[in-house]
Amino acid sequence: MSIAPATDPVEAVKAKFSLAVKEVDYFRDETTIIVDPAQLPAVVRFLRDTHGLIYNYLSDISAVDYWDEEGSYEDRLGRFGVSYHIYSMLYNRRLRVKVFLPEENPTVPTITDIFPAANWLEREAFDMMGIIFSGHPNMKRILMPTDWDGHPHRRDYPLGYETIQFSFNIEEILKHKPFAKE
């Protein structure tokens, strides 16, 4: 059995999914392919199963929030980014497949049927960033308590300190702080 020579993942994905690829970014020897969220499972499956690519190991799923005080995520494709870091053991190289998701409905199809390892990583992204992975078998919080309100890793979620209570914001604060049950 011979091993197929390595092919360029960007060219291969562009040839197969010409409409799904939105951007390609090279930075510090890392390649990022930004794709259409709806096409993500197809792209990942293609990258895993095609000769010359064989990205057979899912390293990480990281979600990032581009919100900031000035509200300047306008020049990006969406408020949230979800990066899938996949690795090819055969050709010893990494690839980042990234999707951008809108603020109103951050939903992306799950890839748990392609990589079972994505199960908890997707739950973590849901828990921390509020990304919804449609089709996930068990979309529940994993690190935070089940009754937690909000998604802590969003940039508009305050870090650590207590908000000072005034009459104008007390209702907003009490919403986040349920009293202990008798």
Add this chain to the structure above:
Amino acid sequence: MVADAPKQFELDMTQWQGSLDELRGLVSERAMTGETMLLNMGPHHPSTHGVLRLLLELDGEEIVSCLPDVGYLHTGIEKNIESKSYEKAVTLTDRMDYLSPMSNNMVFCMAIEKLVELDVPERAQVIRVICLELSRIASHLVWLGTHAIDMGAMSVFLYAFRERELILDMFEMLSGQRMMGSYFRPGGVWRDLRPEFLPALNQFLEIMPGRLDDYERLLTGNPIWVDRTQGVGIIEPDVALAWGVSGASLRASGVNWDIRKAMPYSGYETYQFDVPLGEHGDVFDRYMVRIQEIRQSMRILHQAIKKLDTAQGGFRSDNRKFVPPPRTELGQSMEAVIHHFKLWTEGFAAPDKEVYVSIESPRGEIGCYLHGTGGNKPRRVHFKTPSFMHIQAIPVMAEGHMIADLVAIIGSVDIVLGDCDR
């Protein structure tokens, strides 16, 4: 008058708010009718190595399904890092995987160095390799001790901790701290090796091989140990890959993937060492792979000590845009004062871009995803931690085994809950 009788404490089962329906689809249908038993293991069970909770569905003593529940040790380290400048955040990373803090420091520093393109001098790289391999040995010793004590071998635990203490003493010489040293900094390490460090390291390398033989004499040929571990918790190579298993647990299944070899960092390509592999992927192979890894780490340490004599450069980069100047410069150079002030008040800026780096920690692949903002604080840091992936894979190994075997399996994949929950 007779005093009131003390009020009896009553357990009111009707107050239980939970429902089996929450578990529908996660446990078998037999649990719904009460044919199998649902048993809670942890989070305070000693053999779950920290605060891991497992919900077990049992048919007699056999595990039908196993649902891990994590998050009890979640401390929001990633969120906290977003509010700190890059150099200050290094101290937080120590607290994730508290058995090998140096690996966490390393992966975070490497991510920063990649993001801002900061070079590390050769000597600093060698010092880093020494620290990484020492912490690999220390972490494997804790694993060995706790794994053995789970299976009833008390003495190995005491011996392993005795040797680990020697390593912690060396870490104290380096950084002033036994465990959470924060010794690695962007661009190198905090300070140079102390004069007493190398004699201590040489002495350690002299006594350790004999001690390792002692452990092996106690365990490897021990019929009880072999009975308890061989053929237990088998995970096939393709299944292990699909579930994201990495490190020694993956290599025990026969997959030759060590990031030190595959994507060398910190000069690992210049060291001679072997990657031990297992065949069956059971608990015994995971044990053997880790024992041999300790021997390989000592091989690397011997070479690193030789390299120290010839390695060029200092213990930290001279790039003053990222690395503060030493104290001695402050009295003589105005520029040094400015750099010192800027770096300790504001820190350095990193581009609004993302990088991902990963290294081989004692537990497996630890990865760091770092996204800058263009300013002095990161936008997002995400650690891909090996324990998180390994706990996810425990049900795959455990289903169909007895509860006693589950204890062996949890011990063998070497999980740290601080690493998992972050």
